[in-house]
Amino acid sequence: xxxxxxxxxxxxxxxxxxxxxxxxxxxTSNPTPTADVGSxxxxxxxxxxxxxxxxxxxxxxxxxxxxxxxxYQAIGSGGGIQQFTKGTxxxxxxxxxxxxxxxxxxxGADSLVQLPTTIGVESIAYNVASVDKLQLxxxxxxxxxxxxxxxxxxxxxxxxxxxxxxxxxxITVVHRSDGSGTTYAFTDYLGKISPDWQSKVGKGKSxxxxxxxxxxxxxxxxxQVKTTDGAIGYVxxxxxxxxxxQHAYLKNKAGKYLQASLDGATAAGASLTxxxxxxxxxxxxxxxxxxxxxxxxxxxxxTNQTDATKGRAVVSLWKWVTGPDGQQYGKDVQxxxxxxxxxxxxxxxxxxxxxxxxxxxT
Numbered sequence: 001x002x003x004x005x006x007x008x009x010x011x012x013x014x015x016x017x018x019x020x021x022x023x024x025x026x027x028t029s030n031p032t033p034t035a036d037v038g039s040x041x042x043x044x045x046x047x048x049x050x051x052x053x054x055x056x057x058x059x060x061x062x063x064x065x066x067x068x069x070x071x072y073q074a075i076g077s078g079g080g081i082q083q084f085t086k087g088t089x090x091x092x093x094x095x096x097x098x099x100x101x102x103x104x105x106x107x108g109a110d111s112l113v114q115l116p117t118t119i120g121v122e123s124i125a126y127n128v129a130s131v132d133k134l135q136l137x138x139x140x141x142x143x144x145x146x147x148x149x150x151x152x153x154x155x156x157x158x159x160x161x162x163x164x165x166x167x168x169x170x171i172t173v174v175h176r177s178d179g180s181g182t183t184y185a186f187t188d189y190l191g192k193i194s195p196d197w198q199s200k201v202g203k204g205k206s207x208x209x210x211x212x213x214x215x216x217x218x219x220x221x222x223x224q225v226k227t228t229d230g231a232i233g234y235v236x237x238x239x240x241x242x243x244x245x246q247h248a249y250l251k252n253k254a255g256k257y258l259q260a261s262l263d264g265a266t267a268a269g270a271s272l273t274x275x276x277x278x279x280x281x282x283x284x285x286x287x288x289x290x291x292x293x294x295x296x297x298x299x300x301x302x303t304n305q306t307d308a309t310k311g312r313a314v315v316s317l318w319k320w321v322t323g324p325d326g327q328q329y330g331k332d333v334q335x336x337x338x339x340x341x342x343x344x345x346x347x348x349x350x351x352x353x354x355x356x357x358x359x360x361x362t
Contacts, residue, residue: 038312039067046080046093048217049120049182050297052238052333054093057326061317068313076217078179078205081106084300090314092300095120095181096205097277106300113353114277114300115346117322119269119336122185122293123240123247123260125225126232128152130167135160137251138193138284138292144232145173146196147211152230160251167230174224174233177214179205185295186234189283234293237261237334254288264291265336275342296342301353308355315353315360322346 044054051074058070075083077094084092085106097114098106106112124141126134131152140156143149149156153166176183187203201207215224218236222243225233237260240247249257258264271285275296284292299318305311320326327337338346351361 036312037065037068037316038309038314040069040307040310040313042068042070042091042310042314042317043089044070044080044091044093044299045073045075045083045089046299047077047095047181047297048074048219049077049095049180049236049295050093050118050335051218052236052242053118053120053330053335054321056333057321057329058317060329061320061326065316068317070317074217076176076178077181077184081300084112090301090310091318093117093298094205094300095295095297096184097280097298098300111303112300113303113349114298115318115322115349116275116280116296116338116342117299117318117346118297118327118330118338119265119282119294120297121237121260121262121265121268121291121334121336122182122234122295123237123245124232124250124293125222125235125240125245125247127225127229127246128167128169129229131161131164131246133161133164134246134248135251135257136248138190141250142190142194142197144171145175145190145209145211146194146200147173169230172228172231173209173212174221174228174231175209175212175214176216176221178216180217181205181295181297182218182234182236183207185283185293188281188295189293192284241334250292252288252290252292253284253286254290256288258289258291260291260293262331262334262336263289265294266339267291268294269296269336269339269342273341275339275345294336301350303353305353305355305360308360311353311355312360315350319347319350319361322350 054072062069080092080094083089103109152169184205191198191203215221218239221233222235222239225231249259251257267287267289268282268285271287272282280296282294353360
């Protein structure tokens, strides 16, 4: 399943799959195995949302530093936090920072750092062949996911799409079945827009869905939408583009209808100053150009690295990924670069990671 997923999203499929699964791909870009970046095979697990970016960045990093390989398993944000807490991975990945309870379960605030890695954007994918351009607003989207709007030609949808002939097809709501930061961002947005959603469902990586069918991962939701006439689902933009799914124009806070885009994600990210694990929401941002459902993605590292060589490899990898060199690999797979302030925060977090009582980054 892992190799199939990689082949779907990346151009150099075979080579990328080898690196992402821990293989040492041959390099054609002058690897520098003697650089002081540590060494080893790093194990990571978590969010499916940023997987296309991570896979491309990890491959590029291995091409530069052949002594470091990364095996990343995209099992969802909830799974990534669980595996990090159990100590089975060198880093966990989540699209929403850990809660206080999760931090406590993992050993306490002093035992870990959380840093932003990229900004992704969620599309509202749909499958209605007769509708080339669909406009939705947050209130209508919430009503669809609450199960209150059941047909595509419902008056509430028709009112947003003047002149468009909407079919009487049943709406099949598709949501994530696994614990997911993608779900957190989606429900965070709906809660800001709809009092009914906030009171009946709320926000979280997992919620009690009032309607619909579940699918695992962004790829699973995307596939379910693609193969179900009348379906709608929230899916990370990279998967929508690669699968050639229809995706709606969503009304933002300034009243503009926008499709998910890198520019929209960048505008949303720029709307928040002082990003941190306790201040991170950029949904329904104020900026006129901000797409409404954008979010930071995060990784979690141990502050005490018992294996100095591997610890240096972990820290050096994420220093590179969150800096300008690594951020450039997000654009082609539909991820927006971190604002400079967020990059600086990530680097500062990495400075807290130690081995043998000494900071790894000096």
